[in-house]
Amino acid sequence: MAYLVPRSELEKLCIRYRATAAKDFYVGKDITRDKELVARKQLKVPATSSLVAVLDTTVLKTMEYGLAICEEGIFWVSSAVTRTRRNRFLWDEFIATQISRSDMMSTSLGMNVEFGEGSTLSNGTSDFPTASLVELLQIMQVVAAKHLPESVDATAIQENGLPRSRVGWSLSLNGSIIGPFDAQTIKLLVQFDTVDPATTLAWKDGMKEWQPLSQMERLQPREQPLPPPLPGQVSMPKPAASPARSGTTPRTFFGTPADLVDVNNASTSELLTLPCMNVERVRMIEAYRKQHEALATVEDVGRICSLKPHEVEKLRSRVSFSSVGNQQTASSAGKRVVDF
Numbered sequence: 001m002a003y004l005v006p007r008s009e010l011e012k013l014c015i016r017y018r019a020t021a022a023k024d025f026y027v028g029k030d031i032t033r034d035k036e037l038v039a040r041k042q043l044k045v046p047a048t049s050s051l052v053a054v055l056d057t058t059v060l061k062t063m064e065y066g067l068a069i070c071e072e073g074i075f076w077v078s079s080a081v082t083r084t085r086r087n088r089f090l091w092d093e094f095i096a097t098q099i100s101r102s103d104m105m106s107t108s109l110g111m112n113v114e115f116g117e118g119s120t121l122s123n124g125t126s127d128f129p130t131a132s133l134v135e136l137l138q139i140m141q142v143v144a145a146k147h148l149p150e151s152v153d154a155t156a157i158q159e160n161g162l163p164r165s166r167v168g169w170s171l172s173l174n175g176s177i178i179g180p181f182d183a184q185t186i187k188l189l190v191q192f193d194t195v196d197p198a199t200t201l202a203w204k205d206g207m208k209e210w211q212p213l214s215q216m217e218r219l220q221p222r223e224q225p226l227p228p229p230l231p232g233q234v235s236m237p238k239p240a241a242s243p244a245r246s247g248t249t250p251r252t253f254f255g256t257p258a259d260l261v262d263v264n265n266a267s268t269s270e271l272l273t274l275p276c277m278n279v280e281r282v283r284m285i286e287a288y289r290k291q292h293e294a295l296a297t298v299e300d301v302g303r304i305c306s307l308k309p310h311e312v313e314k315l316r317s318r319v320s321f322s323s324v325g326n327q328q329t330a331s332s333a334g335k336r337v338v339d340f
Helices: 007-021 031-044 130-146 154-160 183-191 279-293 298-305 311-317
Strands: 025-027 051-056 067-068 074-079 089-092 100-102 112-114 170-173 176-180 201-203
Touching: 007 025, 007 051, 007 130, 007 311, 031 051, 031 067, 100 130, 112 130, 130 170, 130 176, 130 183, 130 311, 170 183, 176 183, 183 311, 279 298, 298 311
Parallel strands: none
Antiparallel strands: 025 051, 051 067, 067 074, 074 089, 100 112, 170 176, 170 201
16 A cells, blocks of 8 residues: 655755756756646656656656656656666555666666666666666665555565665665665765664675664764865864854854855865865866856755765855855955055
């Protein structure tokens, strides 16, 4: 029997990945009435199912093919050249399905999503990277498993599920075994607070017994260490371990808290101190600033630099966005300003 996963939880998860595919992926209020009508017609979404997100995988964005995420499950239509055994999964079926990218040695070059054996979503023409889409769907499996009703026989679901690979980590959640997931996905589940590492059990081939995630150090998310300063540059202050105490005033750096980097006014060396940044990505930011003047949100950085959702989250607490030119630069600090 179908059961519903709360719309608010599905939408919150999808929003984390919206910056990954801004042109293709519509979430919540992004889905206009016209888009909804087309999605229901083309992707065979029932009128009774509340639509949470839509991925349009067509070249001309006609939504003839794509994926719909709803409160009761997922629905999709592959391209005419991609065969698929199934076109929908309700949540009780979805959590028992192994989700992966297509074989990298196949003609699709890993651009499709495989739901078990023979069920395929073609993703070759979408802006949503297939690896990120698989990651989103796998995390969604865990969210769905958390809401598995007591009336649903989780053991029967598992036994009727498609064959599973022995490679990767499996999780025991709410009486159901889901996975396998790679280590990066497990870390994201913990980072997004989707699972409680103290109570969620994990297992992989070679282990004698299930163990809590909290006891597996390699599956815990870690902060990326700050790189050393470039030659001749002053080291940037490290981010504070905790929020400033009440009554204290944080030190400032170019008008922002000392642990934040102002993306719109920062120098190359300052941008390079940010997690997930490299020279190529910094050049993209600088090129965008030159052409458009300012960035507004961390999602803008993610879109410009093609960052993964977990990379965007790492940046969120480290950056600020002031208007271009309203902050003093290092060269002008301390000098007289003459008004004409």
